[in-house]
Amino acid sequence: DAGITQSPRHKVTETGTPVTLRCHQTENHRYMYWYRQDPGHGLRLIHYSYGVKDTDKGEVSDGYSVSRSKTEDFLLTLESATSSQTSVYFCAIRTSGGDSSYNEQFFGPGTRLTVL
Amino acid sequence: TQLLEQSPQFLSIQEGENLTVYCNSSSVFSSLQWYRQEPGEGPVLLVTVVTGGEVKKLKRLTFQFGDARKDSSLHITAAQPGDTGLYLCAGAIGFGGYQKVTFGTGTKLQVIP
Numbered sequence: 001d002a003g004i005t006q007s008p009r010h011k012v013t014e015t016g017t018p019v020t021l022r023c024h025q026t027e028n029h030r031y032m033y034w035y036r037q038d039p040g041h042g043l044r045l046i047h048y049s050y051g052v053k054d055t056d057k058g059e060v061s062d063g064y065s066v067s068r069s070k071t072e073d074f075l076l077t078l079e080s081a082t083s084s085q086t087s088v089y090f091c092a093i094r095t096s097g098g099d100s101s102y103n104e105q106f107f108g109p110g111t112r113l114t115v116l
Numbered sequence: 117t118q119l120l121e122q123s124p125q126f127l128s129i130q131e132g133e134n135l136t137v138y139c140n141s142s143s144v145f146s147s148l149q150w151y152r153q154e155p156g157e158g159p160v161l162l163v164t165v166v167t168g169g170e171v172k173k174l175k176r177l178t179f180q181f182g183d184a185r186k187d188s189s190l191h192i193t194a195a196q197p198g199d200t201g202l203y204l205c206a207g208a209i210g211f212g213g214y215q216k217v218t219f220g221t222g223t224k225l226q227v228i229p
Contacts, residue, residue: 043219107158
């Protein structure tokens with residue numbers, strides 16, 4: 001079973017402050033994802049990574065940046081948090097590997113972020 | 117942006133009843149996943165369907181992929197309180213490499229003992 005942790009699990013911050021969320025996996029999965037989950041919108045992809053230093057934007061990437069300096073860590077940064085970024089953030093890894101595989105994902109426990 | 121519509125959005129039923137959840141799109145998917153999510157946790161993969169018309173069973177849960185690979189359904193027989201949760205479908209386009217995945221908005225199921 002893939003091990004994936006997120007930190008912090010809960011955070012309250014103020015508008016305009018920078019925030020970094022961390023995702024850590026214990027296995028060497030190539031693909032990692034950051035999603036946000038909001039009522040009525042389901043899960044929306046913010047950014048994803050397909051290897052160390054290889055990242056790309058998802059559908060709701062404005063206001064977010066990511067970095068992946070090691071295989072096991074994928075960081076999501078809100079440069080200047082806004083109230084619209086209040087959400088639950090999930091990190092996921094793609095557990096099925098290989099070029100002929102399907103996009104089966106294993107999710108972390110989530111981070112609940114509140115921006116006041 | 118492709119859309120994956122799930123219906124119903126909410127479902128509250130008595131223990132022992134049967135139910136069906138639908139996931140519909142105008143896009144053709146290379147695969148489709150179903151996840152279940154419990155409060156305060158991340159989604160957990162239940163099944164992947166790949167072939168048009170494919171049917172997969174997981175105990176009391178039956179998953180079907182539409183013939184045209186644009187839609188899917190989840191049928192639960194004799195629902196139990198442990199089935200309570202948010203059910204999400206996710207459609208993927210592409211094979212290997214990066215696959216564009218869209219999640220449905222979910223069906224929130226409550227099974228009353």
